[in-house]
Amino acid sequence: MVYVSNIITAAIAFPFVAIILTVPLLVYHYHRYGSLTILRSVILYSFMFYLVAAYCLIILPLPPRSVVAHLTTPRYNLVPFTFVREFINSTHFVWTEPSSYLATLKQAATIQPLFNIFLTVPFGIYLRYFFKTSFKQTLLLSFTLSLFFELTQLSGLYGIYPRPYRLFDVDDLLLNISGGLLGFYLQPLVTFFLPTRESLDQAAYARGQKVxxxxxxxxxxxxxxxxxxxxxxxxxxxxxxxxxxxxxxxxxxxxxxxxxxxxxxxxxxxxxxxxxxx
Structure with a gap:
């Protein structure tokens, strides 16, 4: 339910973000292609909404400042693959017992790593499909996005809070990058029925001939x-x-x-x- 409420918050905030970015978006596409087609608009605005939703999922819910000021929890974890040890120690998973699978999926030690992977899967899909990034570029951009999220948490939401209210976790970096690369490889399957980026460009150029x-x-x-x-x-x-x-x-x-x-x-x-x- 927390994830759903965060996405609802993103949906409320998205129109304001879209209004701010619409004019620069139109200027760029009219200058580059001569037009902005409907399908290209849908793809771009859906990408914007994804980024807003991912950001809301990372920072929300916001706790009271007074509560954060008295936190004594760790600020960061720099030991990689801690999530593996937590999964082994805190879940009841037994690979020879299928009855344990469902219970394991409901536990926090499973949900949190899966969340961090799936959070950036769409990012990798968008990068390869629409922005035509290579594997190395997707790797770098996925790392950059994940690092931005982690630094946002480490900074206490840019100094609004007296200390971090969420953990800066190197495992989150690794899992987010893995999600971006997974999206990179899944892109041909996910966008199989969509037109190619080249055909989108050709349609925009053709439409842009008429002012x-x-x-x-x-x-x-x-x-x-x-x-x-x-x-x-x-x-x-x-x-x-x-x-x-x-x-x-x-x-x-x-x-x-x-x-x-x-x-x-x-x-x-x-x-x-x-x-x-x-």
Whole structure:
């Protein structure tokens, strides 16, 4: 039930993360491919949701600070394969007795290592399928993700807590990396019915040949964001130079707009920076 509640929390937080990342995502794909297809959007946003869910599973539930301040439990474990010894010592597994299998699966010494493996299996699948990473790249990125999770725990959630409320465990690093590599090898089976990354790119390039209204609107939004920065810079310079203040705002706006829409396109082959970017 704890895992389910953490995923629900991730589902609540995900729309805010998606809103923040949508514009950079659109800018990148319009610039690179000319369009963002529906299937590519589904894959990318599902990858974002996976990362948010994995993060929530790692840090939640959050205990009270007063409780954490009085903890005396170890802060870290640097002895590899401790989970193997704990499994042997605390479970009732007997490989010759099938009746012990189910009971063993329900014990914490089994659930925790399996959780750490399956946590990063999707990560390996996404990396190989969509991002076309090699085995070595998947290994490095799985290690990086796992290390980020472990350092988040070791830092007491970036200093919010006076000490770690969860263990920094080298076994978690090993198990997370194993999960990422397992996902790397499972990817051909999991994505068998999905189109290849190459076909996704071809569809995006074909669709990007036609510049749609949304793409134009996004380019205009980028232009006005940059124009706002230029206008602010001109206003600061205007004050520093102590130029006349009569109708200064109108003059500054006309100067900024003229420079942006008339002069800058000369350097971008007849396009504004927003049009050139998208």
């Amino acid at each position: 749609g209204y949304f793409r134009r609107l996004l380019a205009l939004a980028v232009d006005y964001c940059v124009l706002g920065i230029i206008t602010f810079a001109i206003a600061v310079i205007w004050r520093l130079l102590k130029l006349p203040t009569i109708h200064s705002e109108m003059l500054q706006y006309c100067l900024a707009t003229g420079a942006y829409f008339l002069m800058l396109p000369v350097f971008w082959r007849g396009k504004t920076p927003g049009q050139s970017l998208l």
